[in-house]
Amino acid sequence: MDEKAAVAVFECLSSGVRLGVFRLLVKAEPVGIVAGDIATALDIAPSSLSFHLRTMTQAGLLRVEQEGRFLRYRANLGLMSEVVGFLTENCCSGVAGGCRDADILSGRIPGCGSSNPARESKA
CATH class of the missing domain: 1.10.10.10 (Winged helix-like DNA-binding domain superfamily/Winged helix DNA-binding domain)
Incomplete structure (x- = not known):
């Protein structure tokens, strides 16, 4: 994108x-x-x-x-996944596994059957 x-x-x-x-x-x-x-x-x-x-x-x-x-x-949702990818493509200088919230950035969209540990930990 x-x-x-x-x-x-x-x-x-x-x-x-x-x-x-x-x-x-x-x-x-x-x-x-x-x-x-x-x-x-x-x-x-x-x-x-x-x-x-x-x-x-x-x-x-x-x-x-x-x-x-x-x-x-x-x-x-495919388009929104592309948008998330666009926003996060340079996260952590492109170092795989370098992001603290890498599970959020893995391409899974919260609310589509996957859990979001980062969101749950703020509750």
Whole structure:
């Protein structure tokens, strides 16, 4: 991932609504959520949500599938993994095993079935 692509992702997620949508969809992986249920869960007007979903889909943050009359949205976790990799590629000067929190940087995304010891130790 290059810097321009990373900036586009961060610009898209700089909206509180879009960040909320993405976090909701991460929780719903791998099933995803239809647009109407996203609007209900986040108390967003459907017309406003439609604008945000379109923006996020164009940025590559969401995957969408037609299901009859409905559109089902899923978070693009592969893209977010690339963003995390971009942010951490030079961690600890590139020395393998040099990071104190290397388990967080291993490519696993918290909340997807893997434990996060760093987060648990802060509780």
